[in-house]
Amino acid sequence: MGKRIGILTSGGDAPGMNAAIRTAVRTALHYDLEPWGIYRGYHGLINGEMEPLTSRAVSGIIQRGGTILKSARSEKFMTPEGRAQAVDMLRQHEIDSLIVIGGDGSFRGALSLQEEGIKVICIPGTIDNDIACTDYSIGFDTAVNNVMDAVNKIRDTASSHERVYLVEVMGRHSGYIALYSGLACGADVILIPEVPYRVEDVCKQIQRAAELGKSFNIIVVAEGVKRIDGSQNSESPALQIGRYIERESGFETRITILGHIQRGGAPTVRDRLLASRLAYHAIELIYQGKGGKMLGEVNQVVKSFDLAYALAQEKQLNLDYYRLSNILASF
Ligand code: F6P
Numbered sequence: 001m002g003k004r005i006g007i008l009t010s011g012g013d014a015p016g017m018n019a020a021i022r023t024a025v026r027t028a029l030h031y032d033l034e035p036w037g038i039y040r041g042y043h044g045l046i047n048g049e050m051e052p053l054t055s056r057a058v059s060g061i062i063q064r065g066g067t068i069l070k071s072a073r074s075e076k077f078m079t080p081e082g083r084a085q086a087v088d089m090l091r092q093h094e095i096d097s098l099i100v101i102g103g104d105g106s107f108r109g110a111l112s113l114q115e116e117g118i119k120v121i122c123i124p125g126t127i128d129n130d131i132a133c134t135d136y137s138i139g140f141d142t143a144v145n146n147v148m149d150a151v152n153k154i155r156d157t158a159s160s161h162e163r164v165y166l167v168e169v170m171g172r173h174s175g176y177i178a179l180y181s182g183l184a185c186g187a188d189v190i191l192i193p194e195v196p197y198r199v200e201d202v203c204k205q206i207q208r209a210a211e212l213g214k215s216f217n218i219i220v221v222a223e224g225v226k227r228i229d230g231s232q233n234s235e236s237p238a239l240q241i242g243r244y245i246e247r248e249s250g251f252e253t254r255i256t257i258l259g260h261i262q263r264g265g266a267p268t269v270r271d272r273l274l275a276s277r278l279a280y281h282a283i284e285l286i287y288q289g290k291g292g293k294m295l296g297e298v299n300q301v302v303k304s305f306d307l308a309y310a311l312a313q314e315k316q317l318n319l320d321y322y323r324l325s326n327i328l329a330s331f
Pocket residue numbers: 012103126127128170171172223263
């Protein structure tokens with residue numbers, strides 16, 4: 001067997017991570033490399049929770065959401081001592097290359113390992129799709145389809161009872177989930193962190209929709225939306241906006257906070273293919289002796305970027321989608 005490669009998943013899980021693990025393991029075996037699974041992200045790495053993965057260990061997982069390697073957020077890894085222990089553990093196990101599947105917090109951790117001489121290759125896996133240098137991250141497509149399924153159901157009851165429904169979706173800093181699902185579901189209003197809102201305007205939009213003859217409304221709200229005046233509290237924004245609309249307009253409102261249901265379920269075809277292609281390229285890079293890279297898919301082509309460079313970029317939300325949704329909702 002050739003050299004050892006560690007594989008870990010970190011941060012919020014994302015459907016398609018298993019498809020990436022499966023491909024990484026089998027492609028590694030194809031190149032006569034020895035894949036090791038590291039459990040519970042950086043937390044498990046520090047504690048030495050790792051073992052070799054066989055081809056059979058990744059059988060029957062391509063269709064499963066979540067991650068067989070488990071995931072965790074590690075506070076200890078944020079400290080220099082924690083990171084030193086992680087490097088020690090890798091050296092003890094003779095692992096000098098590492099594939100990290102996760103979001104930008106996980107990538108920052110990976111960069112610190114790269115600086116200690118571990119060759120890391122990062123694969124974007126987060127439902128938030130907030131990572132630069134890739135059009136999509138693993139899990140996003142499944143998450144927006146989960147939201148779409150839920151909103152389709154909510155529409156049925158919203159139309160029957162002629163109510164205003166506010167659906168709160170994930171995205172503390174990024175409006176991708178809200179914008180894509182809102183546009184795909186025909187939402188009347190979409191609220192995203194990138195465009196601060198005024199609750200009075202949202203209420204007016206709903207009143208105008210009623211004047212246009214709409215008997216029910218769907219408002220999709222990202223959890224991280226911000227008010228224009230900067231006034232913020234920790235209560236769910238959908239709850240606050242819904243309460244305001246009901247009080248000011250008299251329309252009956254209902255709130256659905258979708259929560260972690262968005263992150264679960266069988267990955268879509270898109271997520272499985274994206275995960276498989278990125279993981280395949282990750283092993284190829286390792287086979288070529290490379291490290292300090294992030295892989296992304298740009299215009300359907302898999303590309304590798306310098307990790308430090310990728311982390312310095314900001315992912316831009318395509319606000320054309322936002323303008324389009326406003327046009328569609330205004331008729
Ligand atoms: O980063 C992915 C994500 O699902 C975010 O959209 C969400 O804000 C957060 O994770 C929730 O984190 P946790 O699972 O720790 O509650």
